[in-house]
Amino acid sequence: MAKPVYSGGRHFQSRLTCITENRWRLTDHSYNANVWNAGMVHMDREQVFHAEGLTKVYPMGDLEVKALRGIDLDLYRGELVVLLGASGSGKSTLLNILGGLDSASSGEAWYCGDSITSASLETLTEFRRRHVGFIFQFYNLIPSLTAQENVAIVTDIAANPMPPLEALKLVGMEARANHFPAQLSGGEQQRVAIARAIAKRPEVLLCDEPTGALDSRTGVVVLQALERVNRELGTTTVVITHNVAVRAMADRVIEMTDGQISSVYVNPDKKTPAEISW
C-alpha cells in the first residue's frame, strides 16, 4: 500500500477550465500543492469542486462548535474520492456544503466555477436538482413508495433521467422494483437509494456513510454498485466511510481530523471492490 502523502498549506495558482454543460469559465483556482506533486495525472483533468478556507461554526448556547476549520479542496471529474475521518471530524458538514445543502460560515466553494457559497437558496436547489445525487447513511427512502417509485421521485424532476427500472438494473434491484422499503433489507434499500441518486445521471454523487448501517458483506455489494456507476457513467463520486478497506478502490483518499484535512492519499493502483479483501 502506498504511503499517504501529507498535505501542506501551500497553494499553487492555476488556470483551469470546466466543460460542464458548455459553460466555459476562466477562474483563478488554487489547489493543493501536494495533490499536484503527487499526482500530475490530475493536471489535465477537469476540476469539478474547488474549495478555499471553508469553515463552519455551529453556535451551541454559549459554546461554539467548529465543525470545519479551513478546508481547501479540489475534486476532479470522474474520480472516486473516499473521505475518511473519526466521527465528528466534519465529513458530513463538508459534504453537505459541497452538495448545496448547508451554508459555510466563511470561505468559498465553487462548482465548475460557479460559487456555491454565495449562491441563493433557489440557485442551490437548482444545482442539486441538475447535478447532484445524494446517498444517505439511513437510505432515506420514502416508506410509502415502492422501489421504482422512489427512483421516480427523482426522475420526475430531472432533465435527462434514465428510466427508473434501468437505474434499478444498474444496482441489481430490478426484480424488487415493486417492493416497498419495509419489504427490503438494509442493503437492498441502500441499493435502491443509489439507483435513486444516479437515475438522473448526476455529475456528482455524494454519499454519506452509505455502508454505515450495513454489515460488511452487504456493504461490499453497495460499494460495488457505487464503483460501477463511477466507472460506467463517469460520475464524480465522494464517499464518506469508516471502512478502511474502501480506500483501495478509491482514486484518492482524503482524511479529515478535527475539521481539517489531515492527509490526502493518491491510490496508485485502484482495485475493484471484488478484488479487495474485506
Added chain:
Amino acid sequence: MLALQRKLFRDLWLIRSQVFAIAMVIAAGVGVCIMSLSTWKALELTKDTYYREYRFADVFASLKRAPLGEMQRIRAIDGVRAAQGRVISGANLHIPGFAEPITGLLSSLPQAHELNQLVLRRGRYPDPARSEEVLLSDALADAHRLNPGDQLAAVINGRYRTLRITGIALSPEHVYQIAPGAILPDFKRFGILWMPRRSLERARDMDGAFNDLVVQLSRDADQARVIREIDRLLMPYGGRGAYGREDQLSERFLREEFGQLKTMAYLFPLIFMAVAVFLLNVVIQRLVATQRENIAALKAFGYHDREIFRHYAELVAVIASIGILLGIALGTWLGKGLSNIYMEYYRFPFLLFSLPLDVLLLVCPLALLAALGGSWRAVKGAADLPPAQAMRGELPVDYKASWLEKVGVTRRLRPDTRMVVRYLERQPRRALIAIAGLSLATAIMMVGSFQMDAANFMVHVHFDVTQREDVQLGFTEPVAQKALGSLRNIEGVRYLEGYRSVPVRLRNRQFHERINIQGLQTDAQLQKVLDIEFRELRLPPAGLLLSERLAQNLRVRVGDLLQVEVLEQGQQKVQIPVAAITQQFFGMSAYMNVDALNRVMQEGRTFSGALLQLEPGTEEGVYRELLDMPRVAGIGVRQAMLNSFNDILERSLLTFTFINTILGGVIATGVVYNTARIAFSERARELASLRVLGYRQGEVAYVLLAELGILTLLAIPIGFVIGHHLCAFLASQLQSDLFRVPLVLESRTYAMSALVIVVSSLLSGWYLWEKVRGLDLVEVLKTRE
C-alpha cells in the same frame, strides 16, 4: 401519476383514521353550516314566494268600527295600491271532547283578488248564503283531527253558535299561528276561522262596516307617510294605529326566528371549523415531523421549497375536500329534515327547498381556505425545513433539570409516573396543544346542551316566578272594577286580580315600538315583575317599567322621558318617565301601576282582563262558566301554555341541540383520538425499547394512558371556562325581540361534556392499549436510532 402524488395518496391512506377523524370534524362544521343556511334560505324563499303569490298585505290597522264608505278615502291615499276593510272578531271556541278553552280568531273571508288570499287545503269554500259555514285553519284542524263536515261551537259576541267546517285553509297572515299576546304557538288552543263577510257582519253587528284594514302599497310608496294618513283617517273611528308588515304578528315572529337560524348558521360552523382547523394543524405538524428526513431527502434531490409546500398543501386540501363533500351530503340531508320540522311550526302551503348554489360557493371555498390557512404554519414549516439539519433527524429534547424535579415533587413518584411527568414537562408545547384540543372539545359539547339549559331556565322564570295565575282572561271591552265581582263568584275561583292593558306607541326621538302597557295592581300576586337581577320589583306608584330589550330598542334609561301615544279610545299623548328596567326572557313588555295608567286614560278603576287562581279540580267547570260570559273575549290557561311550550322545545330546539351535540361529540372524539394517536406514534420507539428491556405491556401502556389521563383532567376545567365564554357569546348573539337568552349552565351540562370527553378518552385509551399490545419490537428497533 408523478411519484410525489403517489406519495400523497399513500400517506393519506397510511393516516386514514386521522384523515377520517379530521374529515368528520370538517364535515360537521360544513354540515351544520349548510343545514342551517339551506334551511334558512328555503324558509325565506318559501315565505317570500308565499307572500307574493297570495298577496300578503303591507300595512295593517285595526279600529273600532268605520263605515265601508271610508274605504274610498283610504284607497285614494297616495301609495295605496289596494285596500280591504275586513271584519275581525275574537271568539271562544269549543270542540266536542276537549274541555279546555280555545282562542279563536274570526275573519271575513277574502274575495278572489283581494289581499291575504287563502290556500284551500281540503274541502270547499263556505256558501255565503249559509251563515253557519266556515273555513278552519289547518293547525287547529290537524291538532284535533277536524275535517270538512265536522262541527264546532263558537261564542261570538256573547252568542253561542254552532259552525260547520266546509274546508281547511292556510293564510300568509298566519304562517306563525300564534294567539295575540301569547309567547309561543299552541296549535291545540288557537285557531282561525274564515266566514263569508255577510255572516260575520251579522254576527258582530257590523253591517256595512269594518274593524280591520289591510293595505297593499305601490312599489315606490312611502310607508311611513301612508301609515300617518291612515291613522289620521281612522282616528275618529277608534283606530289603534296602523303598522307595517314588519310589525305584523306572524311576520315579526318569523323574522326573529329566521334571524336566529341565520345566526346559528354562521356561529356553529365557525366554532366547529376552528376546531377542525386546529386539529388539521396538529396532525400535519406531526406528519411533517415524522417525515422530516424524507423532506430533507426530497430537498437534497433538488425539490424546491414551493414543491414541498404544494405537496403538503395538497394533502390538507384533499383531507378538507373529503370533509367538505361529506359535509355537503350531511348538511343537505339534515337541512331537509330540519326544514320539515320547521314546516310543522310555520304553516306554509309548500316548501321550496334546494341546495342553494350560492351557499355552496360560499361555504366550500371558505372551508378549504380555513383548512389551508389553519395548517399554513405546519405546511410552511415543512417547506422551510433546513435540509442539512433535518437529515440529522428530530432535534433532541433539551434535557435541562425541570423545575418540578428541582422542587422535589417528582422524587416521591414511581419511576414510570416520573417518566410521564417528564414527557409532559419537557415538551410543554405538545402538552399544551393536546390540552387546547381537548378543552375545545369539552367547550363544544357545552354549547350544545347550553341551549336546553337556557330554555329550561326561561320557562322556569316565566311560568314559576312571574306568571303565577292559573287562568288569564281578557274582556271584549275594558270593564269597571265592580265587574270583577261576578268572576269572583264563580265556583272554584280562589283569588283574582284585574289588569289593564292599553295599546300604545312608545316613542323616543326616531325610535318607536308598538306595545301594550300592562297596568298592574301595586300588590299584584299573580303577575310579578323582576328587576335586572331577578329580584321581585315593587311597582312604583308612577312611571313606566320597561323590559331590558324594549329599553334598548328605544334607547332609554331609567329617568328618561318617553312619549306615549295611546292607540285606543282617547288617543292621548303623554310623557311618562322610565322608572325601572325589568328582566324578562320572552318578548318585550311595559308595565305601570294600574292607578297611574287609569289616570293617563282619564278613567276610573278599569280593567282589560283578569288573572285567576283556581281551586284544584275545578278547572273544567270554571272554563265552562267563563266561556259563557259574553264579556270574556279569550282565556289563556297557564298549564296548557307550559305544556305546549315544552312540546315545542322538545321537538324543535331539542332536534337542533341534538344534532349539535352529536356533531360536538364527533369533534370531541376526533380530538381525543388524534391526541392519543399522536402520543403513541411519538413514543412508539421508546415504548418498544422499554418492552425490549422487559417491561410488561401494562407498565408500558401506563406511561401512555397516564399521560392521556393527566391531559384530559387538565383540559376539562379549562374547557369549562372556554365553554362558558362560548355560551355567553352564543347567548349574546341569540338576543332578539322575542327572546332574551340567559347564560345558564346547569351542572348537568358540565357533567355531560366532561363525560363525553372522558368516554372518548377511555375509548382512545383502549386503542392505545391495543397499539401497545401490537407493538412490533423488531420492526421498531430495526429502523434508525
